[in-house]
Amino acid sequence: MAxxxxxxxxxxxxxxxxxxxxxxxxxxxxxxxxPVIARDVIAERSVxxxxxxxxxxxxxxxxxxxxxxxxxxxxxxxxxxxGDELLGVLSVNFRSTKRFSLEDESLxxxxxxxCGQAIERARLFEAExxxxxxxxxxxxxxxxxAAAASPREVADVGRAHGRRDPREPQGIDRRDHRRRARHRxxxxxxxxxxxxxxxxxxxxxxxxLAVGRRGGVEGAVLLASPEELDRRYPDLxxxxxxxxxxxxxxxSLEASGSVVGVLFVSYGEPQxxxxxxxxxxxxxxxxxxxxxxxxxxxxxxxxxxxLAARVDRVKAVSGAxxxxxxxxxxxxxxxxxxxxxxxxxxxxxxxxxxxxxxxx
Numbered sequence: 089m090a091x092x093x094x095x096x097x098x099x100x101x102x103x104x105x106x107x108x109x110x111x112x113x114x115x116x117x118x119x120x121x122x123p124v125i126a127r128d129v130i131a132e133r134s135v136x137x138x139x140x141x142x143x144x145x146x147x148x149x150x151x152x153x154x155x156x157x158x159x160x161x162x163x164x165x166x167x168x169x170x171g172d173e174l175l176g177v178l179s180v181n182f183r184s185t186k187r188f189s190l191e192d193e194s195l196x197x198x199x200x201x202x203c204g205q206a207i208e209r210a211r212l213f214e215a216e217x218x219x220x221x222x223x224x225x226x227x228x229x230x231x232x233x234a235a236a237a238s239p240r241e242v243a244d245v246g247r248a249h250g251r252r253d254p255r256e257p258q259g260i261d262r263r264d265h266r267r268r269a270r271h272r273x274x275x276x277x278x279x280x281x282x283x284x285x286x287x288x289x290x291x292x293x294x295x296x297l298a299v300g301r302r303g304g305v306e307g308a309v310l311l312a313s314p315e316e317l318d319r320r321y322p323d324l325x326x327x328x329x330x331x332x333x334x335x336x337x338x339x340s341l342e343a344s345g346s347v348v349g350v351l352f353v354s355y356g357e358p359q360x361x362x363x364x365x366x367x368x369x370x371x372x373x374x375x376x377x378x379x380x381x382x383x384x385x386x387x388x389x390x391x392x393x394x395l396a397a398r399v400d401r402v403k404a405v406s407g408a409x410x411x412x413x414x415x416x417x418x419x420x421x422x423x424x425x426x427x428x429x430x431x432x433x434x435x436x437x438x439x440x441x442x443x444x445x446x447x448x
Contacts, residue, residue, distance in 0.1 A: 089203070091168070091176035092120060092130075094360035095312070099126060099177065106181070111155055124148050125165045126177040133174055135193045135200075138163040140185040162186035164193075166200030170208035178203055215364070222368050229372060233379035242383050246351065246376040308369070309338040313358040335359040339373040343381035351376060401428055415439075 090099040100117045121127055125148065128136045138144045144159045145152055151159050165179035178200050229245070236242040311317045312335050318325040333354040341349040351373045359365065413421065419437045427435045438447030 089168070089176065089178050090126065091207070092174065093358070094362075096120060102176075108155075111158075114154070123150050125163055125179060129165045129167050129177045129179075130174065133167050133169070135164065135166045135197050137165075137188040137193065139187055162188070164188060164196055166196040168204035168207060169201050170204040173204075173208075175204050175207055219364065222364070226368075226371055226375070229375055233375055236379055236383060238387060239380055239383050242376060242379045245379070246372065307340050307342075308366070309336075310359075310361045310366070311336040312361055332356055335361075337361070337369055339369050341373055341377035341380060343377040348377055348380055348384070398430075401425055 089103040090101045092099060097120055098117055099120050099122075101112070101115060104112055120130055125136055125138060125144075138147060139162050141159045141161055144163055159181065161182040161184045163179065163181050165177055168175040168178055178196075180196075232245045232248075233242060236245050311320065314325065314334060317336065334357050335355040337351075337353045337355075337359075339351045340347045341351055351369070353369070423435050423437050427433070440447055
C-alpha cells in the first residue's frame, strides 16, 4: 500500500508484506509516474490487472531490473478512494498466473474504497488532534511571551514554542534602528550545533538573511521542497539538502505597520503548507512580533533611564571640580564620580612628571 504525496507527484509506501528488505528499501518512495502498475491505477482511477509475469514485463519493462525472479505471477492494483479523492494505491501480487473475473475486480475496488475511507477517517482524527495541540501551544506561547522581558527572551520563547519537533532548526531575526541581531538555534536532526563560522552555519545564515529579506517584503516565503528552493533561489539551494533540510518557512514579524524581524523554520521532510499550517505560522509570528515590539520599547525606556543617570553623573563630575579643593582632592572626587558614571569598579588618575618619563 502506498499513499500519494500532498502534491501528487510521489508515492510513499506505508505497508508491505511478502517482499525482502532490500526491495522494500529501494521502493520506499518513488515518483508517481514510474512505469509500474500503480501509475496506470492513478491515471485511470480504477482497478488494473495483469494476468501473468510475462504480461507484466511486456507492459512494465522496468520490472525486469528490480530483482531476480520478479515478477513471478499475476498482479492487480486498486485506487484508495475517499469519496472522489485519490489517496494512493493498493496492489497485490500472485505467485502464478491468474485470470481476474469481474467479481475479483469489484471486490478489489471495494477493498480499495474501504481502505481509503479508513485512511481518511484516520487523517481527520489526526487533524483534529493537531488542531487541539496547536490551540494549546498558542495559549502556552502567549503566556510565555507575556513573561519575556527582552528581545533575546522573546526570540528564545518563539523558537522553543514554534517548532512541532524539538529537532527542527528555527530562528528569529529581529531588527531595530541600531542593529540586527540573530537569535537562533542551529541544532538539527540530533546533531550538535555547528560551530560559529562553520560552512553549515554560514550557509544557513546566508540563506536565512537572503530569503528573510524577501519574507519581510512579501509577508511570508514558504518553500515546500528542495526542488522549490532550487527553482526560486538556485544560488542558495546548494548545501541545504546536505544539512537535512527539506522545507523552509520565512514569515515576517510585523508590528505597528512595520517589519521588526523574520521568523524562520526548517523541516526535515517536504511540507504541504496547508491552510492550518499557514494559519499557525502567521499566529505565532503575530504573537512574537507584538512581544518583540513590546520588549524593544521597554529596552529603549531602560536605555533612556541609563543615559539620564549617566548625564547626572557627568554633572556631578563637573560639580566636583571646585576651586577650593587641592589637586589631589579634585582628582579623587572626579575619579569617584567618573567611575560611577561609567559603571566601573576601579580607576586611576596619574600625573605626568615634567620630563614625561613617568606617571605619579
